[in-house]
Amino acid sequence: MKAVLCRELGSPDLLTVEEVPSPPLAAGQVRVRVRACGVNFPDVLMVAGKYQLQPPLPFSPGAEFAGEIIDVGDHCRHSAVGQRVLAITGFGGMAGEASVAESALVPIPDALDYETAAAFSLAYGTSWHALRQRAALVRGETLLVLGAAGGVGLAAVQIGKLMGAKVIAAASTAAKLNLARESGADETVNYTGTRLKDAVRELTSGRGADVIFDPVGGELFDDCLRAVAWRGRILVVGFASGTIQSIPANLPLLKGSSVLGVFWGQFTKLEPRLHQQNTADLLAALQQGKLKPHIGAVFPLERAAEALQMLAERRATGKIVVRVS
Secondary structure, X not given: OEEEEEOOOOOHHHOEEEEOOOOOOOOOEEEEEEEEEEEOHHHHHHHHOOOOOOOOOOEOOOOEEEEEEEXXXXXXXXXXXXXXXXXXXXXXXXXXXXXXXXXXXXXXXXXXXXXXXXXXXXXXXXXXXXXXXXXXXXXXXXXXXXXOOEHHHHHHHHHHHHOOOEEEEEEOOHHXXXXXXXXXXXXXXXXXXXXXXXXXXXXXXXXXXXXXXXXOOOHHHHHHHHHEEEEEEEEEOOOOXXXXXXXXXXXXXXXXXXXXXXXXXXXXXXXXXXXXXXHHHHHHXXXXXXXXXXXXEEEEHXXXXXXXXXXXXXXXXXXXXXXXX
């Protein structure tokens, strides 16, 4: 089978595409023929050696993928050959086949195509957990979403609207903001030419945003601390800017605000039942047409390095997908 391999840490252009043996199948695992793999910012960080969880070299990137089961190991009770599934594994998705713990699989409906399934779980799972469990967003509150045209950003915009919030989308270009509006944003802010905190105060009559969803970090986070409402909640989702910010503790004190970390991967491991319920709720909303992933680009496996580079350079809108087989 073909697989994208990271043999040395660094930029995506160091990745290679090679013929490798099929992965071994252990008890409790199933083997999946991978059809499509979603591309996420942790993939870029992992290839660079900058992610908090680092697999040994060589490895295939790709945290989430979709395909069908082609073999079932011993002690698997709920899987069958031919079953269509998606999986979150952390890495290994950019390969023709993957051996996965049965517990990591989620069956997908026949109406859901592989590319959409591969683009769905991580972005929407992160945003759902962030807004529902971490921020406890309620109907009528104001939600500010940074990086609003990215994978998790667009998911947060859609989920925020589904939960009844007024959504302010912030991004760096007019085209990205137009996409956020198409996904349901009520107001938009271009933070390239406008000071974010000033724009948010104007749009909220000086009150600020009740919840701020920040997958960007860096300098914009300082504005978030000043743009949050009294008793507001700031969600630290990631650091797409490449800079991990410090928090001046006096600002949360003055606002009575909370800074909340969002580590979806750890949540899925430590609270599996709640994660399963989240997944069921999300798939139901997807099938009902209440959520709609935006796939901005699809690359063949041979061009996976370009897909990661596009994400690293923040040129992507929505999700990028690698078509594997």
